[in-house]
Amino acid sequence: MSLYNVLFTSLPVIAMGVFDQDVSARFCLKYPMLYQEGPQNLLFRWSRLLGWMLHGVGSAVIIFFLTIASLKHQAFRKDGEVIDLSILGATAYTCVVWAVNMQMAITVNYFTLIQHICIWSGIFLWYLFLIIYGAITPSFSTTFFMVFSEALGGAPAYWVVTLLVAVAALIPYFTLAVVKTWFFPDYHNKIQWLQHAAKHADPEEELGVVLRQFSVRSTGVGVSARRDAKLVRTNSKVIHADSSSQSQATVELT
Amino acid sequence: MNSGDAAGSSSGGSGDAGAPRRASRKPKYSKFTQQELPACKPILTPKWVISVFLLVGVIFVPIGVASLLASNKVVEIVDRYDDACVPSNVTNKLAYIQNSTISKTCRRTLKVPKDMKQPIFVYYQLNNFYQNHRRYVKSRNDQQLRDASKANETTLCDPEKTRDGMAIVPCGLIAWSTFNDTYTFQHNTNNLSIDKTDISWKSDRDHKFGSDVFPKNFQKGPLIGGKTLNESIPLSEQEDLIVWMRTAALPTFRKLYGRIYVDLKENDTITVTLDNNYNTYSFDGKKSLVLSTSTWLGGKNDFLGLAYLTVGGLCFFLAFAFTLLYLIKPRKLGDNNYLSWNRNSAGH
Numbered sequence: 001m002s003l004y005n006v007l008f009t010s011l012p013v014i015a016m017g018v019f020d021q022d023v024s025a026r027f028c029l030k031y032p033m034l035y036q037e038g039p040q041n042l043l044f045r046w047s048r049l050l051g052w053m054l055h056g057v058g059s060a061v062i063i064f065f066l067t068i069a070s071l072k073h074q075a076f077r078k079d080g081e082v083i084d085l086s087i088l089g090a091t092a093y094t095c096v097v098w099a100v101n102m103q104m105a106i107t108v109n110y111f112t113l114i115q116h117i118c119i120w121s122g123i124f125l126w127y128l129f130l131i132i133y134g135a136i137t138p139s140f141s142t143t144f145f146m147v148f149s150e151a152l153g154g155a156p157a158y159w160v161v162t163l164l165v166a167v168a169a170l171i172p173y174f175t176l177a178v179v180k181t182w183f184f185p186d187y188h189n190k191i192q193w194l195q196h197a198a199k200h201a202d203p204e205e206e207l208g209v210v211l212r213q214f215s216v217r218s219t220g221v222g223v224s225a226r227r228d229a230k231l232v233r234t235n236s237k238v239i240h241a242d243s244s245s246q247s248q249a250t251v252e253l254t
Numbered sequence: 255m256n257s258g259d260a261a262g263s264s265s266g267g268s269g270d271a272g273a274p275r276r277a278s279r280k281p282k283y284s285k286f287t288q289q290e291l292p293a294c295k296p297i298l299t300p301k302w303v304i305s306v307f308l309l310v311g312v313i314f315v316p317i318g319v320a321s322l323l324a325s326n327k328v329v330e331i332v333d334r335y336d337d338a339c340v341p342s343n344v345t346n347k348l349a350y351i352q353n354s355t356i357s358k359t360c361r362r363t364l365k366v367p368k369d370m371k372q373p374i375f376v377y378y379q380l381n382n383f384y385q386n387h388r389r390y391v392k393s394r395n396d397q398q399l400r401d402a403s404k405a406n407e408t409t410l411c412d413p414e415k416t417r418d419g420m421a422i423v424p425c426g427l428i429a430w431s432t433f434n435d436t437y438t439f440q441h442n443t444n445n446l447s448i449d450k451t452d453i454s455w456k457s458d459r460d461h462k463f464g465s466d467v468f469p470k471n472f473q474k475g476p477l478i479g480g481k482t483l484n485e486s487i488p489l490s491e492q493e494d495l496i497v498w499m500r501t502a503a504l505p506t507f508r509k510l511y512g513r514i515y516v517d518l519k520e521n522d523t524i525t526v527t528l529d530n531n532y533n534t535y536s537f538d539g540k541k542s543l544v545l546s547t548s549t550w551l552g553g554k555n556d557f558l559g560l561a562y563l564t565v566g567g568l569c570f571f572l573a574f575a576f577t578l579l580y581l582i583k584p585r586k587l588g589d590n591n592y593l594s595w596n597r598n599s600a601g602h
Contacts, residue, residue, distance in 0.1 A: 070555065
């Protein structure tokens with residue numbers, strides 16, 4: 001099952017990393033304040049990373065316990081069969097594949113054909129894998145032999161549980177994403193709203209003025225900051241030498 | 255100096271062998287490399303968010319109701335018998351169960367709570383039995399089970415590999431611990447027949463257990479773990495063994511014992527004559543007999559229906575809450591004063 005990390009979740013993640021654009025190139029040039037998300041360390045803060053890790057753990061907990069509680073010791077098919085280790089495992093695995101791919105679909109900001117292909121084919125490939133791997137002789141596939149074609153495919157409980165668990169695992173993230181972009185938007189979220197609004201009207205004029213003013217305020221890092229600080233120090237020395245007897249208080253710059 | 259040539263090379267066109275031209279390093283323009291593919295940029299507008307939550311709620315609540323109805327339709331009789339079937343004067347239950355000279359026959363009476371339509375499934379349920387323990391699950395040899403020529407393959411079957419120098423077929427702890435309680439039923443003083451065919455998965459019978467593999471040297475040691483097998487029946491027909499060897503996922507599990515093809519009416523009496531052979535006393539396990547009907551969703555489990563109703567209800571609540579927040583929204587989407595770093599640095 002190490003195939004999981006390689007195949008079923010890597011493709012959408014790579015596609016997202018390479019092709020995702022949160023703000024289009026045109027708007028990026030227009031609002032240089034976006035650059036501040038880097039020096040301000042807004043995107044790779046520890047709190048954000050830990051938040052994502054916590055989300056992963058939380059989703060895993062939801063998937064695990066919901067799957068187990070739904071498929072307990074009772075029969076899961078009309079013919080009275082009960083679950084075993086491979087059936088429970090395959091069901092949980094299916095829920096994880098759905099949850100991860102749908103998570104990608106929610107997170108991605110820029111949906112091209114490639115994202116669509118990666119996400120939907122990720123899910124489709126999982127079912128294909130189940131069928132093909134299950135068709136290989138049991139000396140190789142052992143407990144997964146025909147687990148989908150015989151046991152799971154025709155069991156309505158399997159599909160019902162998959163739908164429940166995948167959606168339940170995504171609701172927390174979706175809700176948080178909505179709250180974040182509505183009430184605590186990052187700068188690039190605001191630009192996204194602008195992009196969206198720009199399709200209907202052209203309100204960027206007034207906002208553009210305001211944003212440009214922010215763009216020229218003094219920064220705290222980088223070459224321009226060092227240059228500004230040096231200027232301030234030089235100016236203070238000049239004033240000091242010039243009028244040492246006069247207002248000492250005004251010299252207290254910095 | 256050649257403007258025509260310069261234009262030709264700056265457009266990044268295909269090379270042509272002709273007049274000498276300035277080599278252009280500009281890559282060929284394509285929408286893919288410039289990341290300008292046609293795309294939709296989904297954004298979480300209020301319209302979308304609220305309709306998504308409403309949609310989920312609208313889909314989930316009926317499914318939850320249907321699942322709950324299906325679960326309520328299932329009629330189930332569960333009867334725990336491992337404590338009641340040991341005579342009250344026995345203090346050492348372990349010694350009692352291991353003593354093969356004492357008769358372990360026990361009679362139980364079950365009352366049918368509601369009409370049960372055939373087929374009625376008979377299960378035995380074990381509690382606190384970890385068939386999913388890693389060492390236990392590995393303790394089998396699939397090649398030996400499938401192929402008569404591989405009878406001496408006993409790798410991974412420790413400690414039930416060989417006895418007196420000869421290989422055990424089927425080897426391993428799973429086979430060694432096969433459940434061996436038996437049940438016979440009487441319905442209102444008539445004998446009730448149980449169909450014990452086809453209780454295992456067809457793929458197991460056809461592909462995993464050979465039709466030419468016979469038990470050999472089985473349960474011959476000092477410690478008998480469970481069922482003894484008839485050495486003249488091939489493994490593909492030993493359905494109790496096949497059912498048992500499909501290891502359960504959780505410590506509380508049921509396994510199919512047989513099916514009853516007779517309708518049972520409410521308040522009927524079922525008398526069960528059972529042999530209380532299996533030792534669950536050394537690890538605080540419990541044994542129960544279960545009779546159950548089934549629906550399209552399977553057996554009785556209210557959790558699925560309740561979970562669907564909970565998630566659906568939660569989505570309706572979130573849709574309602576977001577609608578309220580959108581209507582009373584405290585700030586315009588796009589107001590810069592609320593940027594986090596601007597809030598801290600007041601003067602600029």
